Amino acid sequence: MTLHTVCLCVAAILGSARGFAGGFQLNELGARAMAQGGAFAARASDPSAIYFNPAGLAFQTQPELYLGTTLIMPQVSFYGPVVDANDPAIKNETKMTNQTFTPIGMYGTYPVANNITVGVGVTNPYGLGTEWPSGWVGRFLTTKVDLASFYYTPTVAYKVSDQLSIGAGLNIVTGTVKLQQDAQVIDTTTHVSIDMTAKAAYGFNVGVLYKISPEWSVGVSYRSSVKLSATGTADFTPQFTVAGLVNDNVTSSLTLPATAFAGLAYKASPNFTVEADYQYIGWSSYNQLAIDFTKNPANNVVAPKDYSDTYIIRIGGEYTMNELKLRAGYLYDHSPVASAYVDPILPDANRNGVNVGVGYQFSKAISADLSYMFLKFDQRQATNTVSNFDGTYNALANLIGVSLGYTF
Amino acid sequence: MKAIILNVSAALVIAGLLAASGCTDTAPSGPSASLGSVTVTKYVAIGNSLTAGYQSNGLYESAQIYSYPNLISQQLNAAGANLPAFQQPLWPDPGTPSSATSGVASRYVIISMNGPVVGPANEAITALAPLNAATLARPYDNLGVPGAVIYDFLDTSSFASKAGAPRNNPLFEAILRTPVFGNSILAQATALNPDLVTFWLGNNDVLGYATSGGTSPAAPTDPAIFAQLYGGSLTLLHQALPKAKILAANIPDVAAIPFFTTIGPKIAATLPAGVYLRYQKHGNAGPALDSTRFTEANSPLITLEAGPYAALIGQSPCAQWYHDLAASLGIPFTTLFAQYAAAGIDTTTPFGLSPSNPFPDALVLDAGEQTIATNAITAFNATIANVVANTSGAVVVDMNSFFNSVKANGLSVNGQTFTTAYIAGGLFSLDGVHPSSKGYGIVANQYIKAMNDKLGMHVPYVNVNNLPGIPTPPLSKAHGVQYPNIPLSAWKSFHTLWGSEN
Numbered sequence: 001m002t003l004h005t006v007c008l009c010v011a012a013i014l015g016s017a018r019g020f021a022g023g024f025q026l027n028e029l030g031a032r033a034m035a036q037g038g039a040f041a042a043r044a045s046d047p048s049a050i051y052f053n054p055a056g057l058a059f060q061t062q063p064e065l066y067l068g069t070t071l072i073m074p075q076v077s078f079y080g081p082v083v084d085a086n087d088p089a090i091k092n093e094t095k096m097t098n099q100t101f102t103p104i105g106m107y108g109t110y111p112v113a114n115n116i117t118v119g120v121g122v123t124n125p126y127g128l129g130t131e132w133p134s135g136w137v138g139r140f141l142t143t144k145v146d147l148a149s150f151y152y153t154p155t156v157a158y159k160v161s162d163q164l165s166i167g168a169g170l171n172i173v174t175g176t177v178k179l180q181q182d183a184q185v186i187d188t189t190t191h192v193s194i195d196m197t198a199k200a201a202y203g204f205n206v207g208v209l210y211k212i213s214p215e216w217s218v219g220v221s222y223r224s225s226v227k228l229s230a231t232g233t234a235d236f237t238p239q240f241t242v243a244g245l246v247n248d249n250v251t252s253s254l255t256l257p258a259t260a261f262a263g264l265a266y267k268a269s270p271n272f273t274v275e276a277d278y279q280y281i282g283w284s285s286y287n288q289l290a291i292d293f294t295k296n297p298a299n300n301v302v303a304p305k306d307y308s309d310t311y312i313i314r315i316g317g318e319y320t321m322n323e324l325k326l327r328a329g330y331l332y333d334h335s336p337v338a339s340a341y342v343d344p345i346l347p348d349a350n351r352n353g354v355n356v357g358v359g360y361q362f363s364k365a366i367s368a369d370l371s372y373m374f375l376k377f378d379q380r381q382a383t384n385t386v387s388n389f390d391g392t393y394n395a396l397a398n399l400i401g402v403s404l405g406y407t408f
Numbered sequence: 409m410k411a412i413i414l415n416v417s418a419a420l421v422i423a424g425l426l427a428a429s430g431c432t433d434t435a436p437s438g439p440s441a442s443l444g445s446v447t448v449t450k451y452v453a454i455g456n457s458l459t460a461g462y463q464s465n466g467l468y469e470s471a472q473i474y475s476y477p478n479l480i481s482q483q484l485n486a487a488g489a490n491l492p493a494f495q496q497p498l499w500p501d502p503g504t505p506s507s508a509t510s511g512v513a514s515r516y517v518i519i520s521m522n523g524p525v526v527g528p529a530n531e532a533i534t535a536l537a538p539l540n541a542a543t544l545a546r547p548y549d550n551l552g553v554p555g556a557v558i559y560d561f562l563d564t565s566s567f568a569s570k571a572g573a574p575r576n577n578p579l580f581e582a583i584l585r586t587p588v589f590g591n592s593i594l595a596q597a598t599a600l601n602p603d604l605v606t607f608w609l610g611n612n613d614v615l616g617y618a619t620s621g622g623t624s625p626a627a628p629t630d631p632a633i634f635a636q637l638y639g640g641s642l643t644l645l646h647q648a649l650p651k652a653k654i655l656a657a658n659i660p661d662v663a664a665i666p667f668f669t670t671i672g673p674k675i676a677a678t679l680p681a682g683v684y685l686r687y688q689k690h691g692n693a694g695p696a697l698d699s700t701r702f703t704e705a706n707s708p709l710i711t712l713e714a715g716p717y718a719a720l721i722g723q724s725p726c727a728q729w730y731h732d733l734a735a736s737l738g739i740p741f742t743t744l745f746a747q748y749a750a751a752g753i754d755t756t757t758p759f760g761l762s763p764s765n766p767f768p769d770a771l772v773l774d775a776g777e778q779t780i781a782t783n784a785i786t787a788f789n790a791t792i793a794n795v796v797a798n799t800s801g802a803v804v805v806d807m808n809s810f811f812n813s814v815k816a817n818g819l820s821v822n823g824q825t826f827t828t829a830y831i832a833g834g835l836f837s838l839d840g841v842h843p844s845s846k847g848y849g850i851v852a853n854q855y856i857k858a859m860n861d862k863l864g865m866h867v868p869y870v871n872v873n874n875l876p877g878i879p880t881p882p883l884s885k886a887h888g889v890q891y892p893n894i895p896l897s898a899w900k901s902f903h904t905l906w907g908s909e910n
Binding site: 084137139184188243381394 | 434437438439440441442521821822824834857861865867868869873876877878
């Protein structure tokens, strides 16, 4: 009748929200973890361990399905573009078109032996969508971007002892990229739409979880980078033969960065557990966005990005009241993007996220987790940008995560 | 269960509060549009064709409305000035005639993108004078006169006289109209009593020399004379309008314009290995002593006018240039050619490849001529910097640095990339010398940047995205770019404005 059968670890503080992270990473892949600021690697006590720390699976001794999604609702404003600090255009506001994104975190686990649990996850840990109103001032840079990744992650975990477990997974990764913008040639405006699909690429993830004492546990996990090779089409509406703007095939590659979690959890009382995590993201792999045109290389795009490696600090906790669990958390997400590279395709900034959530065990088999995050972006000034599109971005996001668990 | 509901409610209330607090979207701090401490009740623009909004070898209303002075006046109003309607001498499309008697417009259009073929389209003119010439009983606010040199600013000789030889420029009379409004550009500007003046003269003191391949006139204005004239002009302007802010633009390098950078690289790309272009240097009417593959450090610049002749390189016999020149000058071919034949020209040999049938001097700005032009511009700009520094209320608009930067790096404006390439670069109109409408927007923004940075104003910039590009024929036209093909005769009106000793 309780969820505890599934969540063996320290009194599972379910989802701590991790707002969508710097760059185009998404860590909101389980409502229990999300509600606790995403600080979960030292417990990894539900099937989302497949994402956060695969070693956590080894302590999960019953088959379970844990299926969830997060509604991400960002609100972004751009003020500008400005020529310099004296430019009154700083008061000119363009609001990004509001959209709702729904990355999924779908997991299934199955204990195959006393000390071995296997599982599989389907997640969208990298994704991005921005859309600006038609005719907006930056339409020659971007009008719409949609980037999605799918990670299929078969995982196995081994319980070395009652204190120590290890886990590893294979990441089979696919993705899609859509980029749209206007282009002006002489007196003609044409709309460019690039659609690409990445063929399957492979990576891995590994993790260790160690219960130091009945109160303390630590977890460390690592997910490798994955280099996607994408092919697709570029369509021009209308085509403009004289200027070489003709429908074409395109290729590109994109490296999804490596990431690592290190967490420390403390069970303060039988009902109350807290955890703090440090997450590293190897964003320096994203140094440019290059798109090659097959027929007309003159249209090739090379957009420097020069991201830096970065980190997220996560703190969260869970309080258990019989069938009900109350959760809260906080995160600070440090932007990987230098001011000169902030653009309307991905107006990044440092972020602070506050999370709350609840979990409820409806029956021995059925549980549900609900989480909410409010994510505030620091006001970001883009100055001396490589795209010569300076201005200021304000952004926030509301995120609602829902995950349902079913234990067999 | 009740407790659960309460707790869930509490969580949602907290969430709601957070969401509500986050919705306050605070605008970034920064200036609002304003004129700062500068008073602007009247704006007057002084200059030449660039100020007049000349485009594609003509003055015509649909281009003049995008002149940089007209754009600046709109932006000043957006910053809070309440200027009276900015009056320009608008010629209804298709604009100014190619000559007093031709009855057709001088402006170029793209006749076909296949080439491209560019030139006048035999468009019948609709007016001989600006629309409001008879009704506006005061000087124009845009006092840009195509062809004006620095000397003309103070010159009080009759406007009508400049329509005759040697100037052959009817636009002084058309734009300045009557000495009743003031017997010089200075006098007319003073009569309008502006508190903001843009001043961009001096380009033509070197441009006519350069665009004629160093032939007409045979030298830029002497720098010492330029210094005297420019210093006198700004001093007298300041004395007449002691409270006015003066934005004085300097002179861009002529080598940055597509008029000089389009044909040479195309010739270079088509010269077979080991074959050199033979060309005449400055003042040489006879066989070529010089040759180039355009790979040397001091390669000659070939003018846009050379397009039709570049296509003839290697042909023999080939006397096309001399036929066209004779027709353009209105003299018999045999009369014209006699002097060239006497100098040793033999048009039965391959054109442009044989020393005795060289690429003509008038289409080439050779290394020596480039140095003369560059030295003149350097001296002029030093004068402008010096004079402006010593004139209270005046600031320099550094067009020279700006266009050099654009030539080197291109320019990205809100995602639109501009270069100095002919047509495709978007910055220049079809004559390769004067900006396009978007180009004039970019020029206006350089003035506005100087106002904002140097005068403490907060004038909004022109949205270049919203200005029209160069009109092109329908997209269905075929591809196959070779040499821009503008008939020599079409350049006559172009050179008329600049092609005489001043």
